[in-house]
Amino acid sequence: xxxxxxxxxxxxxxxxxxxxxxxxxxxxxxxxxxxxxxxxxxxxxxxxxxxxxxxxxxxxxxxxxxxxxxxxxxxxxxxxxxxxxxxxxxxxxxxxxxxxxxxxxxxxxxxxxxxxxxxxxxxxxxxxxxxxxxxxxxxxxxxxxxxxxxxxxxxxxxxxxxxxxxxxxxxxxxxxxxxxxxxxxxxxxxxxxxxxxxxxxxxxxxxxxxxxxxxxxxxxxxxxxxxxxxxxxxxxxxxxxxxxxxxxxxxxxxxxxxxxxxxxx
Amino acid sequence: xxxxxxxxxxxxxxxxxxxxxxxxxxxxxxxxxxxxxxxxxxxxxxxxxxxxxxxxxxxxxxxxxxxxxxxxxxxxxxxxxxxxxxxxxxxxxxxxxxxxxxxxxxxxxxxxxxxxxxxxxxxxxxxxxxxxxxxxxxxxxxxxxxxxxxxxxxxxxxxxxxxxxxxxxxxxxxxxxxxxxxxxxxxxxxxxxxxxxxxxxxxxxxxxxxxxxxxxxxxxxxxxxxxxxxxxxxxxxxxxxxxxxxxxxxxxxxxxxxxxxxxxxxxxxxxxxxxxxxx
Numbered sequence: 448x449x450x451x452x453x454x455x456x457x458x459x460x461x462x463x464x465x466x467x468x469x470x471x472x473x474x475x476x477x478x479x480x481x482x483x484x485x486x487x488x489x490x491x492x493x494x495x496x497x498x499x500x501x502x503x504x505x506x507x508x509x510x511x512x513x514x515x516x517x518x519x520x521x522x523x524x525x526x527x528x529x530x531x532x533x534x535x536x537x538x539x540x541x542x543x544x545x546x547x548x549x550x551x552x553x554x555x556x557x558x559x560x561x562x563x564x565x566x567x568x569x570x571x572x573x574x575x576x577x578x579x580x581x582x583x584x585x586x587x588x589x590x591x592x593x594x595x596x597x598x599x600x601x602x603x604x605x606x607x608x609x610x611x612x613x614x615x616x617x618x619x620x621x622x623x624x625x626x627x628x629x630x631x632x633x634x635x636x637x638x639x640x641x642x643x644x645x646x647x648x649x650x651x652x653x654x655x656x657x658x659x660x661x662x663x664x665x666x667x668x669x670x671x672x673x674x675x676x677x678x679x680x681x682x683x684x685x686x687x688x689x690x691x692x693x694x695x696x697x698x699x700x701x702x703x704x705x706x707x708x709x710x711x712x
Numbered sequence: 713x714x715x716x717x718x719x720x721x722x723x724x725x726x727x728x729x730x731x732x733x734x735x736x737x738x739x740x741x742x743x744x745x746x747x748x749x750x751x752x753x754x755x756x757x758x759x760x761x762x763x764x765x766x767x768x769x770x771x772x773x774x775x776x777x778x779x780x781x782x783x784x785x786x787x788x789x790x791x792x793x794x795x796x797x798x799x800x801x802x803x804x805x806x807x808x809x810x811x812x813x814x815x816x817x818x819x820x821x822x823x824x825x826x827x828x829x830x831x832x833x834x835x836x837x838x839x840x841x842x843x844x845x846x847x848x849x850x851x852x853x854x855x856x857x858x859x860x861x862x863x864x865x866x867x868x869x870x871x872x873x874x875x876x877x878x879x880x881x882x883x884x885x886x887x888x889x890x891x892x893x894x895x896x897x898x899x900x901x902x903x904x905x906x907x908x909x910x911x912x913x914x915x916x917x918x919x920x921x922x923x924x925x926x927x928x929x930x931x932x933x934x935x936x937x938x939x940x941x942x943x944x945x946x947x948x949x950x951x952x953x954x955x956x957x958x959x960x961x962x963x964x965x966x967x968x969x970x971x972x973x974x975x976x977x978x979x980x981x982x983x984x985x986x987x988x989x990x991x
Contacts, residue, residue: 581809613809616851662804669805672766672797673865674789674821682823684816684833 464506464577469586471693485707524561531557584608602678716741723774734760735928747906749916752925753950758909762877796866798879802858806850815865836867856887876908914954917975956980
């Protein structure tokens with residue numbers, strides 16, 4: 448089940464989208480989230496859909512993979528659709544089945560809102576699918592840099608994120624090890640009544656917590672020994688490079704937004 | 713001998729909230745280009761000593777000079793540039809998400825310009841033979857490889873001294889040999905002074921000089937041959953003497969004379985299999 452979820456997973460490839468600067472991708476997703484709300488009729492939604500599917504096309508991520516990965520979320524989209532179709536009672540009545548009455552406005556809104564929802568999910572998944580987590584971190588750090596003026600701990604946050612990312616696989620391995628050790632001692636993780644299974648998590652979490660604290664302390668000492676003393680006066684090894692491709696992509700989105708404004712009712 | 717690179721004078725240290733001194737009246741010098749092993753049982757104060765050398769803790773009394781710099785709050789950052797430390801757990805000192813990011817971490821901290829960083833990262837990874845792992849993530853590396861990356865991260869800062877704080881104790885025999893071989897090569901080629909803190913006397917046997925610590929005090933100091941003469945005392949301190957030394961003793965008890973004290977298995981074996989020819 449976890450293998451199928453594509454939310455937050457990175458798929459390596461050499462596409463145009465993959466090679467974009469993480470900052471421009473973040474900006475585009477952010478703008479897109481705002482712009483989506485401009486659309487309110489058939490043409491504007493068509494335009495948004497064309498844009499989104501265009502981006503998916505450029506990313507060279509196979510649609511079948513996307514579909515398989517987004518399937519669980521699709522249910523949510525369909526649920527939104529049904530909710531709107533059944534409960535919005537405006538406009539002309541188009542179907543009357545006695546108990547269930549479907550109105551024109553309900554159908555229209557249902558389709559639009561679920562489409563909006565779907566496009567948003569698609570765009571944000573596209574970001575994480577084509578950008579490594581560390582690139583996203585670097586991009587965010589760079590974009591949030593102006594906030595340093597108001598004493599917002601941008602560097603610290605970015606470092607926290609990158610260290611968390613670095614330790615996810617390590618902690619996974621550790622969880623696996625502890626789980627095996629506890630299974631060997633007779634703890635059952637995958638059978639028995641729910642209550643017992645929840646209780647079985649305790650002997651898994653406590654050793655994991657203790658060792659994480661120990662790791663954190665050792666890591667802090669190691670970092671200090673290597674000369675870490677906060678973000679001040681630090682240089683960066685990983686570099687972001689904004690190219691004309693990024694500028695073009697932003698302009699395309701801006702143009703589309705203008706068009707959306709012109710086309711909306 | 714060469715000039716003293718580090719000199720420790722009458723150092724005393726006690727952990728906050730504890731009665732017993734973790735270190736008391738320690739004085740010794742560390743010379744340029746030597747391999748010094750500091751051995752001792754758990755709680756003998758050997759790791760505390762390492763932390764003092766790198767300014768992770770400051771002594772209560774006494775002074776430490778590193779390359780003529782007196783170690784204190786103001787000089788600690790310069791001293792840390794001269795002394796690199798490799799710790800015990802390979803995972804808990806790997807900061808970067810990839811090998812090259814981790815090597816660059818120390819350079820970033822010291823504000824080295826990016827162009828220099830790129831050169832130094834590649835250069836130091838070459839020195840530890842990890843250059844083909846540039847983009848690897850830490851969980852795909854073995855313990856020995858991670859420790860070699862940690863060494864590369866230190867080398868990138870061009871240090872004078874490397875401290876191995878039990879750096880091989882969590883590794884399998886192959887990983888241990890990999891790491892020690894790398895350090896030995898660096899010591900010979902780059903003239904780096906090595907301080908290895910260990911309870912593995914086999915490892916210490918290959919050092920130029922050994923310091924034995926016990927209960928926070930300097931118990932004995934000498935070249936490996938001298939130190940291993942006092943077998944009984946070492947065992948009393950909870951240290952396990954190396955196999956060839958034990959073997960020597962057993963042979964002597966059975967009336968087989970071995971010409972000298974051997975510290976490595978190879979040497980001992982070489983004498984034994986040729987001894988029959990001589991008689």
